[in-house]
Amino acid sequence: MARGARRYGEEDQEHYDRPRRRTRPRTKERPSYDDAVDGTVMRVDRGRLRVRLADRSADDPTVTAMKARPLGRKAVVVGDRVRLVGDVSGDDGTLARIVEVGERTTTLRRTADDDDPVERIVVANADQLVVVAALADPEPRARLIDRALVAAYDAGMDPLLCLTKADLASPDELVATYRSLGVPWVVSRRGEDPAAVRDALAGRVSVLVGPSGVGKSTLVNALVPGADRETGGVNAVTGRGRHTSTQALMLPLPAADGAAPDEGRDGWIVxxxxxxxxxxxxVSPDDLLRSFPDLDEAAADCSRGCDHSAEAPECGLDLAVAEGRVEPERVDSLRRLLAARVRDAGD
Structure with a gap:
């Protein structure tokens, strides 16, 4: 065939262009969603989200929703404040769409390992991180507690130590470890009303984290009657608990007098x-250091690139201790948290 000659003649069907798929013209205008309603994500389970609407009471059913396509890869997590369209009746078989996710005030994050670049958002818009640790059965894991505290400081959340099973061991030694950091603490005993814990959670949005077997789900069941969180024991060989909860769940905290929760007025727990x-x-060392204003100010005297460890030459923290500007116990505690960032991720 000569160069430039047509492969098909006008009488051949292939000569004509194939019909194109009809599409709507593109537009830069975005829907306003004026009819969208506000809600809070209570649970995420395999692509389906349970949302409590802002104008509904705690007794009303939550709405099942899915993330709208325009949100792309943006994660929607428990605690997110969202806007929904579609069927928001909450009836069985209905499905609404989440079209907007509000700006987050806090974001609790973690990675699988210290060298894992992929962050996982645990919960959004909480203001208190409750680190639940058993005093015995299983034994407390101090370095895991340290890591949870680092995550709390990084997220801008207030930390709280909740020490369970105080009927088996004294909390004094473990509490002394964190006294210099000013971390508040509460204790609970099996079979007793967790009044002190309830008081510490009142009016807050609190996230409970801790290893399996420390009594976290048992505590939730005591705080929120009807929560029915599955509980499990501790493996006699490994000394570690068995996983029972598989998904994060946000629950309204009832009042101390047992009255029904009123739109989370008495607080929320996750x-x-x-x-x-x-x-x-x-989390970088500087990010953690900013959570301690007095030590951050002392670190201004550090040489460039200082990692603030005990081995760091000419660290401003050592100078501040020598001059009596900061307490040595507080510096030691900070350095323990800094060391926890880069070792023993699984403890």
Whole structure:
């Protein structure tokens, strides 16, 4: 065939262009969603989200929803404040769409390991991280507690130590470890009303984290009657608990007098699955240091690139201790948290 000659003649069907798929013309205008309603994500389970609407009472059913396509790869997590369109009746078989996710005030994050670049958002818009640790059966894991505290400081959340099974061991030794950091603490005993814990959670949005077997789900069941969180024991060989909760769940906290929760007026708690590691690849030493204004100010005298460890030459923290500007116990505690970032992710 000569160069430039047509492969098909005008009489051949292939000569004509194939019909194109009809599409709507593109537009830069985005829907306003004026009819969207506000809600809070209470649970995420395999692509389906359970949302409590802002104008509904605690007794009303939650709405099942899915993420709208325009949100792309943006994660929607428990605690997110969202806007929904579609069927928001909450009836069986109905499905609404989440079209907007509000700006987050806090974001609790973790990675699988310290060298894992992929961050996992645990919960959004919480203001208190409750680190639940058993005083015995299983034994407390101090380095895992340290890591959870680092995540709390990084997220801008207030930390709280909740020490369970105080009927088996004294909390004094473990509490002394964190006294210099000013971390508040509460204790609970099996079979007793967790009044002190309830008081510490009142009016807050609190996330409960801790390894399996420490009594986290048992505590939630005591705080929220009817929560029916599955509980499990501790493996006699490994000394670690068995996973029972598989998904994070946000629950309204009832009042101390047993009255029904009123739109979370008395607080919210988020029960999370048991953790065996708490990767902190997303937290830098400077990020952690900013959570301690007095030590951050002292670190201004550090040489460039100082990692603020005990081995660091000419660290401003050592100078501040020598001059009596900061307490040595507080510096030691900070350095323990800094060391927890880069070792023993699974403890």
């Amino acid at each position: 029960d999370t699955p048991g953790i065996r590691s708490f990767g902190l690849a997303h």
